[in-house]
Amino acid sequence: MDVHLKEKEMLDLLKELVNIDSGSYNKEGVDKVGRVLLPYFMELGFDIQRVKQSEVGDHLIICHSERKKPSILIVAHMDTVFEEGTVEARPFSVKDGRAYGPGVIDMKASLVSVIYALRYVKEIGSHAYKDVQIILNSDEEIGSVTSRSIIEKEAIGKSYALIMEPARRDGSVVTERRGSGRFTIEVHGKAAHSGIEPEKGRSAIEELAHKIVKLHELNDHEHGISVNVGIIEGGDAVNTVSAMAIGHIDVRVATLKQAEEMEHKIEEVCSSSDVNGTEIELTGDMRRPPMLKNKKTEELFHIIRNVGAELGIDLKDTKTGGGSDASFTSAMGIPTIDGLGPIGGHAHSEKEYLVISSLTERTLLLAKVIERLMTEKKD
CATH class of the missing domain: 3.30.70.360 (Alpha-Beta Plaits)
Structure with a gap:
């Protein structure tokens, strides 16, 4: 499977997701995003546990049917900050190598990236995709009030946590947050x-x-x-x-x-x-809690940076003042890297964009990281 040849297919899925109003308190919209995604995971042999919510969208815990004790936790969110009606006012669009629309970079592009990264790992014959557990939560933008306990419970025993917030505008991943x-x-x-x-x-x-x-x-x-x-x-x-x-x-x-x-x-x-x-x-x-850069984080970043170098990506890390679900896994002592999604900018605004070329680039990076971490675990 050549991820780069899947760009149009990935953009089609991204367009479908972006064109769903899914603000944190729009339960119907967030649940619709989940319904669109589920068949892709089921096709890969994953089972889905739906954690029902009354005020926000249902959270999804996704594990492979042949799982034993998956060592990699991937966390991504389905909600956005935008009010109902935003999609009608400015739906998904593409111009000059960028895609636009509510939630396009924070973080609907990352949802697409996770699916195609797992597809890639499976199609190259690696079983590493079975070593992954995914949590798709629905209230990250309002502080993960109902999903925090789920993330912390499922993170117990994990060796690594990969958080799918978008990369910084210069492509850096995040190793430290306030x-x-x-x-x-x-x-x-x-x-x-x-x-x-x-x-x-x-x-x-x-x-x-x-x-x-x-x-x-x-x-x-x-x-x-x-x-x-x-x-x-x-x-x-x-x-x-x-x-x-x-x-x-x-x-x-x-x-x-x-x-x-x-x-x-x-x-x-x-x-x-x-x-x-x-x-x-x-x-x-x-x-x-703050996400602190410690020895475990640095070791995980070193692995990811080496994978990036093999793909021709000069990967750097940075710190940021914004919050994310990375704080929860990091505080538990689990090696955590954030910002593993595609590259974009102006999140939470009408100028929000995705750099289209980064969609396939960062998907391949994620796939190769998953594969490498399984090797590291065996070693």
Whole structure:
């Protein structure tokens, strides 16, 4: 099988996937993506376990019917960040060597890549494809809230974890990520007319403003800590002292110790009011631990880089502040490499694109890595 000769076929499947609205809360759409993919895995002899969900799409655990104890875990997600109706506004398209459309690089191209990599391994006569377990989850874009426990359970005993987020724009794979958390502050005050009796009011917006200043003072960019109150809500009218205000907080950290410290510091900031008569409710947590570059990660990257060199790819690694499911397997001590999908850019925006030539290139890389890791296990 020559993967490069399969480009049109792969693009046809990619077009079908991209032209399905599958935002994280669009259960029907995400489940449709799963239904499109299942026959491809079944054709290869894989069994599919569907983990049903009520609010998001069902998660899929995929293992070969002849499996014993697969040593490679591949994780990819079926959901996107885009609202229903996005496909109608800007469906899949191709121009000047790039493919466009909602979720084309994050990460529907990777779903296609996984299928054709496994096909390649099978067709060259290797049994390495049977040594792979795949998890396709449906809520990665909202923090893998319901799929984290599944990933962690299935990762137990695995020798390697390959995470199919897209490669960076320069083709680098990811060996290090910052941990991330999401918190929400809900402030309750007391409404009053700001012209007639403002002294009777207790401004929730004023209280939230105090908290925003204190939270942003926790930033320490030099050491990898960032705190950002990115969305605020509150107030009913300009001439009314606000009875309610809400702030949504994004937190990024570089180490596990920082994650613990930030949870404590945010709780401390919100433990008391600056505006008398207001009350604060804090919810949320650190959703993803940091993915740390350690010796095991470096050894796995060395293997993948050597495979790349054999294919004429000068593979580099990098770190990023964004979160992914790689954090879960890495925190368990499993050698993990992320960014093994095709190359593209502008994810989560209307400019999102895939470099078409990378679709077959990175599929072949993934196939050869799977084959090589089985050899490494035997050695």
